[in-house]
Amino acid sequence: MDEVLRNLKPVRPPRFASVRSIVALILREMSATYGRSPGGYIWAVLEPALGVALMAAIFSVGFRSPPLGTNFPIFYATGLLPFFLYINVSTAVAQAINQSRQLLNYPRVTFIDAILARFILATLTQLLVGYLLLTGILMVFETQTILNLPMILLAYSMAAVLALGVGLMNSVLMTRWAIWHTVWSVFNRPLVIVSNIIFLVDEIPEPFRSWLMWNPIVHIAGLMRHAFYYSYEAAYVDVMYVFLVALILGTxxxxFLRRYYRDFLEL
Known part of the structure; x- marks a missing residue:
């Protein structure tokens, strides 16, 4: 009997099982999120486009020129697009466990697969939206901006990593306490005002400016603006601070998910 047991090989999961699971989950999310509504992906593009257009229309009435440059659409797009990425991606990650409860009962599907699938799909969608919207603005308007592509990618990376960290933390809180979803929504409502998007943080007097520096999105928006406006130095931007906040929250x-997610599924 001992010899038989020694000859038995451990059962290993098929290679690339997680990759196949993630791809399948991405396709499922695409169908569930965009395939059931008229227009599908078109609405994902229209939402930020309308947001930028509304901001530009409102502030162009009261101001001769935006805080940077001469073009309102590109100024607000550079602030709103990474902000939308953060909001949409963090929301998608936070709801991954709750919206994949039935799938997580399958042994081949892990909570990491569900989270990565929603994170990848939401991030790619927002990158596509940003590319289409910025390209359209640059083609239609004379923005007088000089693009720094590596810095743009860095700003988007900061927004995506921060969204993942916040989303993982919120996934624990929202799965454990349903009321946290409402609390977090209320907390996020004034975020666009205090995140260096509508007004530049440089124009805010102390001590409020120092307080706003604790907001990681301020640094992301500042770097994004620096990537488009060469003369805007944005010396306050701290890249490592954003990644550190994301790392702490995500870890x-x-x-907590690794230890308790099975218990959360039974709630």
């Missing part, structure tokens, strides 16, 4: 959220 805490991941540790």
């Amino acid at each position: 805490i959220g991941l540790l």
Whole structure:
């Protein structure tokens, strides 16, 4: 009997099982999120486009020129697009466990697969939206901006990593306490005002400016603006601070999910 047991090989999951699971989940999310509504992906583009257009229309009435440059649409697009990426991606990650409860009962599907699938789909969608909207603005208007592509990608990376960290932490809180979804929504409502999007943080007097520096989105928006406006130095931007906040939140959220997500599914 001992010899038989020694000859038995451990059962290993098929290679690339997680990759196949993630791809399948992405296709499922695409169908569920965009395939059931008229227009599908078109609405994902129209939402930020209308947001930028509304901001530009409102502030062009009261101001001769935006805080940077001469073009309102590109100024607000550079602030709103990474902000929309953060909001949409963090929301998608936070709801991954709750919206994949039935799938997580399958042994081949892990909570990491569900989170990565929603994170990848939401991030790619927002990158496509940003590319289409910025390209359209640059083609239609004379923005007088000089693009720094590596810095643009860095700003988007900061927004995506921060969204993942916040989403992982919120996934724990929202799965454990349903009321946290409402609390977080209320907390996020004034975020666009205090995130260096509508007004530049440079124009805000102390001590309020120092307080706003604790908001990671302020640094993301500042770097994005620096990537388009060469003369805007944005010396306050701290890239490592954003990544550190994302790492701390993401690590805490991941540790709690790894330990308790099975218990959360039974709630």
